[in-house]
Amino acid sequence: MxxxxxxxxxxxxxxxxxxxxxxxxxxxxxxxxxxxxxxxxxxxxxxxxxxxxxxxxxxxxxxxxxxxxxxxLEEIDSIAIRFKGRSGREGGRLSIGVQSPASAGNLRATLIEHRRRFPEVTTGLVDGSSEQLISYLASSVVDVAFLVEGAAKCEGKSLPVWGERVVAAIPEDHPLRDHEVIHWSDLECETLLLPRRGVGPEFLKLLSSRMGGSDSCDLFHHDVAIDGLLTLVGAGWGILLALEGVTGAVYPGVVFREVYDAQAPARLNFRACWRPSNGNPALGPFLEMLGERYPDLAADSGPG
CATH class of the missing domain: 1.10.10.10 (Winged helix-like DNA-binding domain superfamily/Winged helix DNA-binding domain)
Structure with missing residues (x-):
C-alpha cells in the first residue's frame, strides 16, 4: 500500500x-x-x-x-542496530523493555551491575505498556522485558524478579503532603494523572480494585513520559501514581509519599520475560546475572 x-x-x-x-x-x-x-x-x-x-x-x-x-520506524531502527551488533563483535547489543523508570530501585541496580560486569555490551531501553512490550518481544525489538505480574501473558519464559512500591507524586502545596503515607481513600475526589504507557493500565486496575471503580476521582490520561507527568504535578495539575523508581530524581514542586493497602505498602510485582528462541549472545550472560541477584531465576537462567 x-x-x-x-x-x-x-x-x-x-x-x-x-x-x-x-x-x-x-x-x-x-x-x-x-x-x-x-x-x-x-x-x-x-x-x-x-x-x-x-x-x-x-x-x-x-x-x-x-x-x-x-x-x-523505531522498531525497524532497533532491529537494524541489534543485528549490526551481532556481526561477530564480542560485545553486541542488548535491548531491554521496561514499564517503570530506572532512577532508583531494583531496575537501576540491575542495569548498573550489568554495565559493571559487561562494559563491552551496549544496552538500550525501550519503554511501553505490557501489551506493547509483549509485541516487542515477539518481533525481537527487545531481548528481555520486565513486566508487571498478571498484566499480560508472555509466550516465552517468565520468572519473578522484584516488587516495587507504589508512590503518589503530590504537588508540594497540596494538603496531602502533610500525610506520612497515602491510603486509597485519601485519593477520593482528587484529580489523578495516569500515563497511557508504562504501568498506566495497571494503575487503573489498582484504582478500580481498591476504590470500587475509578468514578470516585477525576482521571486524566496523558501520553507523555514520566518526566513530563511529574512536571505537570509540580505545576499543580494533579496527583500522579508512580513506582518507587521515580524517587531517585528531584522534581521541582513535587513530593513523594508511599501508598498503603491497609497496613502494608501497595506494591506491583515484576517478572523477567524472554523468548527461548532468542539468539542474541548478550542475553545469556544477562539472565545468568539475574539468576545470581534473584535466586528464583537461578534454576532456569539460560535463554533456551
Whole structure:
C-alpha cells in the first residue's frame, strides 16, 4: 500500500509543522513531499494533515497514524542496530523493555551491575505498556522485558524478579503532603494523572480494585513520559501514581509519599520475560546475572 519512506516523510512533516521545513530536512523539493503525502492520504483513505497558510497540522486520524508510524520506524531502527551488533563483535547489543523508570530501585541496580560486569555490551531501553512490550518481544525489538505480574501473558519464559512500591507524586502545596503515607481513600475526589504507557493500565486496575471503580476521582490520561507527568504535578495539575523508581530524581514542586493497602505498602510485582528462541549472545550472560541477584531465576537462567 505504501512504503517506509512515506511513513518517515509523514513523521518528519508532523514534527516540523511545515512542509517547507520538512522538505529542507529531508533534502527533497517541497512539491515532491506534498505530492507523496497526498498520495499516502489517498491510499489510506484519510486526511493526515490540515494545510493552512500558517503551516500543516495533523488531523485526529493523522495523529493516530503517525503514532503507529513512529513505533514501526523505531522498531525497524532497533532491529537494524541489534543485528549490526551481532556481526561477530564480542560485545553486541542488548535491548531491554521496561514499564517503570530506572532512577532508583531494583531496575537501576540491575542495569548498573550489568554495565559493571559487561562494559563491552551496549544496552538500550525501550519503554511501553505490557501489551506493547509483549509485541516487542515477539518481533525481537527487545531481548528481555520486565513486566508487571498478571498484566499480560508472555509466550516465552517468565520468572519473578522484584516488587516495587507504589508512590503518589503530590504537588508540594497540596494538603496531602502533610500525610506520612497515602491510603486509597485519601485519593477520593482528587484529580489523578495516569500515563497511557508504562504501568498506566495497571494503575487503573489498582484504582478500580481498591476504590470500587475509578468514578470516585477525576482521571486524566496523558501520553507523555514520566518526566513530563511529574512536571505537570509540580505545576499543580494533579496527583500522579508512580513506582518507587521515580524517587531517585528531584522534581521541582513535587513530593513523594508511599501508598498503603491497609497496613502494608501497595506494591506491583515484576517478572523477567524472554523468548527461548532468542539468539542474541548478550542475553545469556544477562539472565545468568539475574539468576545470581534473584535466586528464583537461578534454576532456569539460560535463554533456551
Amino acid at each position: 505504501f512504503d517506509l519512506r512515506d511513513m518517515k516523510w509523514a513523521v518528519v512533516a508532523s514534527a516540523h509543522r511545515s512542509f517547507r521545513k520538512a522538505a529542507e530536512t529531508l533534502r527533497v523539493r517541497q512539491p515532491t513531499l506534498s505530492r507523496r503525502l497526498r498520495t499516502l492520504e489517498y491510499r489510506l483513505g484519510i486526511k493526515l494533515f490540515e494545510r493552512t497558510n500558517g503551516g500543516s497540522w495533523p488531523t485526529a486520524d493523522g495523529r493516530e497514524f503517525l503514532d503507529a508510524a513512529r513505533h514501526i
